[in-house]
Amino acid sequence: MAVRTPDPDDLPEDPDSSGPADLGQGPVSLDTGAIRLPGMPNAAKNPGWLTDVELAEIRRRLPILYVEAVPVRTDGTGQVTQVGVLLRASPLGEIIRTIVSGRVRYGETVRDALFRHLENDLGPMAFPLLPPSPVPFTVAEYFPIPGVSAFHDDRQHAVSLAFVVPVTGTCEPRQDALEVTWMSPEEASSPAVAAEMEGGRGALLRMALASVGAVR
């Protein structure tokens, strides 16, 4: 299924977002080059951002770093009992399945990016438990041309650090995510679900389940 990776950074609901282009926003004001790292006051307004042309160009020059998360419910001993899969409307109006996904911004830690995208996609009451280890269960490589790897994204070359993240609260998807569907591990790894997932993320979901031993 050749679809674009929905990128929460693109959306005006993102509280950090200051413009229409996802690479012009965030902790750096591009015209001044002033770095605003986490914890630093935002000294400068951000009067400029990347134009659509600049954005398209930069996506053809560099691999873009992403984080992805497979939300899960666990029992009292940590065993995964349910897997959360997002339903989202594609830019073409198609309903597709996906997982939590988004770009790491300049100056942002991987953890902060992961937390931000979990909150964006699952709402502020999801209470995700981010893992103590920074090591992802896999590194997914998305290429604009299908077939180079298991994953593709026609907009860009993206490299994604993918994590399994238990959530303990209530998920109220924001932005363009319509719904979180909770499934058993068996259902989540079925061919039917994989066929509805974008960009090869059915494979990513199966790797997530394998990493937690939830394969039969």
Add this chain to the structure above:
Amino acid sequence: MAVRTPDPDDLPEDPDSSGPADLGQGPVSLDTGAIRLPGMPNAAKNPGWLTDVELAEIRRRLPILYVEAVPVRTDGTGQVTQVGVLLRASPLGEIIRTIVSGRVRYGETVRDALFRHLENDLGPMAFPLLPPSPVPFTVAEYFPIPGVSAFHDDRQHAVSLAFVVPVTGTCEPRQDALEVTWMSPEEASSPAVAAEMEGGRGALLRMALASVGAVR
């Protein structure tokens, strides 16, 4: 430091314990051979257990499977902020530092063993968050003769699956653990702390910290 691995299984406070010998207790009644797996009713009483001689012998015949846990406190993004180290009196009355550790019983899952030993060593209000993945951060091999590996245990050949486990509640050590000391990652990886730990567990603590990126 040549000390014995304190084994909570040996202690009468252990609710599952039915006798003085840790290999005779648990979910199998040895005289009948009836297996009592988790979730099965306990059909048979357990009138017999291993004698001390049998216990010593079995420990010289087979590697014994252990689980170990390094308790940690994390911040809202999962980053480790503190490490819990146990203070315990050795059988010789010496005060030593250690981590959560204990044997996996016949018929018990690794997760259940991990949970049981965390509860035994940290108390029922520790609220440990067991990881969704069954993969340990390392496999520690304890041999009765020092120098074969980084770890030794003069009683036995033990192979331990070691995990980092965030705890969210209050730790009230039970059994023979006197106290849980919370340290910064820097302090926990210091040579001073390593020198006080038994059986090479200073190395295990450093591996735990490395696995969560808490090394500088």
Add this chain to the structure above:
Amino acid sequence: MAVRTPDPDDLPEDPDSSGPADLGQGPVSLDTGAIRLPGMPNAAKNPGWLTDVELAEIRRRLPILYVEAVPVRTDGTGQVTQVGVLLRASPLGEIIRTIVSGRVRYGETVRDALFRHLENDLGPMAFPLLPPSPVPFTVAEYFPIPGVSAFHDDRQHAVSLAFVVPVTGTCEPRQDALEVTWMSPEEASSPAVAAEMEGGRGALLRMALASVGAVR
């Protein structure tokens, strides 16, 4: 498929084997209790071993530690191109599929056990490249009663550390392994292959493939 885990330790071809029972052999003479750790001279003959009754009993008292290996071929950049699956005759004469598997002996390191079983099952010219890390891709728990976990073994409660091991030479199965079949990752993860594997090892194979990113 309820079959017994073929255990190379049971077989007379095993050069270390001194008798019919796998728990009486190896680096300890049970009647004297003398420990013979690797590198130590074998001071004592081994006049005794466990009887069948003792063997059956010990397997009902303790979880038995195993290692397992999925042999793979890789290309020049480490990517898995082929997976080796063993064909073996079951004790009942059935032809079943399996992977490299065997017990860790008393006094033996996990690495040495892994190497020994690879050599036993693939022959001395397989030239396996054991991984530098001691961390398995998963921990597989086999219970005598089906359904407790994804894996079962009607003889025992076994806990297995499972590794993906590239082999660079020629595989000439010894012992009771009839043949190594090399398959593409896609074929190895197919339901048809899983159905022919014993004790749930189809799931183990899929987890192995997921751990190396070979899932589509």
Add this chain to the structure above:
Amino acid sequence: MAVRTPDPDDLPEDPDSSGPADLGQGPVSLDTGAIRLPGMPNAAKNPGWLTDVELAEIRRRLPILYVEAVPVRTDGTGQVTQVGVLLRASPLGEIIRTIVSGRVRYGETVRDALFRHLENDLGPMAFPLLPPSPVPFTVAEYFPIPGVSAFHDDRQHAVSLAFVVPVTGTCEPRQDALEVTWMSPEEASSPAVAAEMEGGRGALLRMALASVGAVR
């Protein structure tokens, strides 16, 4: 030690390099935007590259994806016996210690980038054995401001996937690496070696050793 990450991409010896700026080179001709993914013919010449100003700017807009490798020697069972540390002259003429490190290019897989940088830094006869798994032992985050994480790089925000890679051949450093020094794991994790390493890579080396169990 506040030094710049030496970047082999910057150097004219790099056969793929088409200019003085590392972000203008590689498998994309920036003026046309034509993507040249691996395996595709290079249809377009690359008449343009990023100016120094553009380069500096892009490094302040996006986290840059890196791979890093700790070269090791292993024994027959995969155990790490020696660790390779590079000696390199910094741009200021200082001699510093480092590991294999470099950027992932647009259209390049992580594996290909890892192989390319290993070959650049260790020579064509090093014969590295890249791991079958795409999962790094850690994810190192370099920020331009010291103290945000254990790692820093005053040029950029870089996120690095770090691997332990056994090498089986002869290392003849090319480019600006003067020498590979082979050390025992103990020596490599010593404070003395860490003090000579750039950008916090002493910590990275210790994490690498911990991931392979080579910590005492």
